[in-house]
Amino acid sequence: MKYILVTGGVISGVGKGVISSSFGAILKCCGIEVTSIKIDPYINLDAGTFSPYEHGEVYVLDDGGEVDLDLGNYERFLDITLHKQNNITTGKIYQQVIDRERHGDYLGKTVQVVPHITDAIQEWVEKVSKKPVSETGKIPEVCIIELGGIIGDIESMAFVEAFRQFQFRVKRENFCVAHVSLVPQPKTTGEHKTKPTQSSVRELRGLGLSPDIIVCRSEQPIGQSVKEKISNFCHVAPQQIISVPDLHSVYEVPVFMENHGMAEYLSDRLHLGITPLPPMRKYMKPWIELGDRMRHLKYEVTVGIVGKYTRLEDSYTSITKALHHAGNKVGFKVNIKFIEASNLEQTMLVDDPASYHSSWHNLCVCDCVVVPGGFGKRGVEGKVEACKWCRINDKPFLGICLGFQAAVIEFGRSVLKLDAANSTEVCEETAHPVVVDMPEHNTGEMGGTMRLGKRTTVFKDSAVNSKIKRLYGNKDTIDERHRHRYEVNPEYIEQYEKNGLHFVGVDVEQKRMEILELQNHPYYVAVQYHPEYLSRPMDPSPPFLGLILAAKDRLKAYLTRGCKLSPREPQSDSYDSEEECNELTVKLPNDHDDSSSAYSSSSLA
Missing domain, CATH: 3.40.50.880 (Class I glutamine amidotransferase (GATase) domain)
Incomplete structure (x- = not known):
């Protein structure tokens, strides 16, 4: 089993859910079975009693689980059915550990955050990640785990420590960390500021996790010089730093990220064996067509x-x-x-x-x-x-x-x-x-x-x-x-x-x-x-x-017409040539409309 841990820095609501979903969408297009886990560090057992003003909508799963709206992103992007166990909260973990203690499972030992809480987190992740995908019945090959909140939150410390241990438990070739960070661009200076990202990565490394990928969220694309500066201070190669600016739609993010060679990198980093890849227009075709249709x-x-x-x-x-x-x-x-x-x-x-x-x-x-x-x-x-x-x-x-x-x-x-x-x-x-x-x-x-x-x-x-x-x-x-x-x-x-x-x-x-x-x-x-x-x-x-x-x-x-679209309506798009399709994927990174952005730090969790 391979694991991709997605963490966040600087502010919450920066788009970790969409980034996590996009990782999964890219891998699924390459024929890899994927599942997802969302970790919410609050003590509530689930999201069912939240006010919509607190965390947005309560998303409901097939089995009746009331969960965070990010699981809705996972299901929409990956077209899979998740279960209440795919949402981990501090409340669920502590309840499980306390029930075990009452049952006598710890044989009179003092129950502590380390190792009992951290072990329970790791066991939960391993158990859920190996559950067959409902649609295919196959065991997933990759599990994408999103850790809610930001690095440095006191609520998430036990989870960070659990994954510090977990990376050695499953070995390096099976564990990858992607850190999503905001790179602000103050209007007074007009330049991107890297200090917040440097600080959050430094804190993450101080807690024992080193990012393999840094995803920089910003309104406008960041330049190569900014990437090199982040690379120098964060111990990550420039090609492993991805700038994801505000795009026309969240559904353009998988194609945008794959333009940076994400599938090839993940295949190499996690030994997935999906290279050499066919032309991108073939395996990412549904997402390319969807983005193109939405733009026109x-x-x-x-x-x-x-x-x-x-x-x-x-x-x-x-x-x-x-x-x-x-x-x-x-x-x-x-x-x-x-x-x-x-x-x-x-x-x-x-x-x-x-x-x-x-x-x-x-x-x-x-x-x-x-x-x-x-x-x-x-x-x-x-x-x-x-x-x-x-x-x-x-x-x-x-x-x-x-x-x-x-x-x-x-x-x-x-x-x-x-x-x-x-x-x-x-x-x-x-x-x-x-x-x-x-x-x-x-x-x-x-x-x-x-x-x-x-x-x-x-x-x-x-x-x-x-x-x-x-x-x-x-x-x-x-x-x-x-x-x-x-x-x-x-x-x-x-x-x-x-x-x-x-x-x-x-x-x-x-x-x-x-x-x-x-x-x-x-x-x-x-x-x-x-x-x-x-x-x-x-x-x-x-x-x-x-x-x-x-x-x-x-x-x-x-x-x-029997619930069929007329030929004049865009039921499905096609491309006349390979060049036309490739032109779309090349233009996409810089061709976005800020005035109608659907992918912004203010609207996504």
């Missing part, structure tokens, strides 16, 4: 996201990625407007009329609307108002989780004339509880008690003409990931369906409503699950694809 999108579509946590865009990372995946597929550049749900409520007309009118203006100019999930009472009435506006004005709409429940509440009030219709999460004493809690998932505990992970949704026999079923390829069942503890009250289902709101998808026991759809609407679909978690750059999620197509009045034609 001819049309634009504006999507409004009516959310509760819009102050931090990372709160909706998977949703924004899924929208871009769908847009790229059908040739549309997606422009996103984040709309604070509470600003749409009538009370804001008095409290803050400027925000009220601005938010409603943004909603009205959007081509389509997404109402995503969330928890608690705040902003729910604003989400209900957004659902009503989309329904009445034939605006393409996609509701997710709480957005699904808001659509049910709105229809109940407006069409069924149940004025008090509400969720018991918002109003426990409502006269018409159209959304109720699931008793088995409301145990009083806050962590890991929701309906979590991949569940099967069954399309009803009556859903023959359903748009969403056709978008899923007319399958009878689908598997999607869930994260909720409230559901539609089954006592009201018949009343809803008689009045035109059809629940076309249900759970396997046909008790829980999973998908709703309005037939006499261009696209009014809401789902209880979270389709954004399974969206991939080259295989977008069907509900999002339908939303983008409907926003530009192309959904009907797409469905008529």
